[in-house]
Amino acid sequence: xxxxxxxxxxxxxxxxxxxxxxxxxxxxxxxxxxxxxxxxxxxxxxxxxxxxxxxxxxxxxxxxxxxxxxxxxxxxxxxxxxxxxxxxxxxxxxxxxxxxxxxxxxxxxxx
Amino acid sequence: xxxxxxxxxxxxxxxxxxxxxxxxxxxxxxxxxxxxxxxxxxxxxxxxxxxxxxxxxxxxxxxxxxxxxxxxxxxxxxxxxxxxxxxxxxxxxxxxxxxxxxxxxxxxxx
Numbered sequence: 752x753x754x755x756x757x758x759x760x761x762x763x764x765x766x767x768x769x770x771x772x773x774x775x776x777x778x779x780x781x782x783x784x785x786x787x788x789x790x791x792x793x794x795x796x797x798x799x800x801x802x803x804x805x806x807x808x809x810x811x812x813x814x815x816x817x818x819x820x821x822x823x824x825x826x827x828x829x830x831x832x833x834x835x836x837x838x839x840x841x842x843x844x845x846x847x848x849x850x851x852x853x854x855x856x857x858x859x860x861x862x
Numbered sequence: 863x864x865x866x867x868x869x870x871x872x873x874x875x876x877x878x879x880x881x882x883x884x885x886x887x888x889x890x891x892x893x894x895x896x897x898x899x900x901x902x903x904x905x906x907x908x909x910x911x912x913x914x915x916x917x918x919x920x921x922x923x924x925x926x927x928x929x930x931x932x933x934x935x936x937x938x939x940x941x942x943x944x945x946x947x948x949x950x951x952x953x954x955x956x957x958x959x960x961x962x963x964x965x966x967x968x969x970x971x972x
Contacts, residue, residue, distance in 0.1 A: 782959070791950065791968070793866075795963070796960045796962070799959060799960065839904065839905070841961075850907070852905040852906075853904050855904055
């Protein structure tokens, strides 16, 4: 069963703008990860945030985690057309091998 | 280059004709898994393997089999494919945290 649910389902922005995607989950987690998928291709790991962390940065990516609200957000700053992809959050309830993915947010960045 | 490979990448078959999708990783990962991806449903885990000769069911195992005779290989077997198994399939291997995905196999069962 899906653990994470991304919001919005689709997001369309202009190049240079920031993109924010949210993820909500249902049970306690050890960590939460964000993955990116270009159309029809394999997922690529972007960033992992542990349950005892509140914020993490990697380049133009900023991830926050609020365990009290069971939610996370992924912010992509100064977006580029090449950021166009689907973004998925994944959570592990019991161990890092038992991961649950949401349905994803489809981001379109217009040049 | 560290990678997960899957073959074939595209496959059209008919109902009931047994098929195997191969998956191989060169990163010496103990953990491997199979997912299917369908529109609006995200990725759903089919089977996973914690190590050689150790496999377990994921969320949607019906109609699938797997084997793990070697660490690097984790084939997905559809003994009698049906149209509802038409999907995009991904194999992944893991360090224990990050999952590394293969390029996907698009399967159409007529």
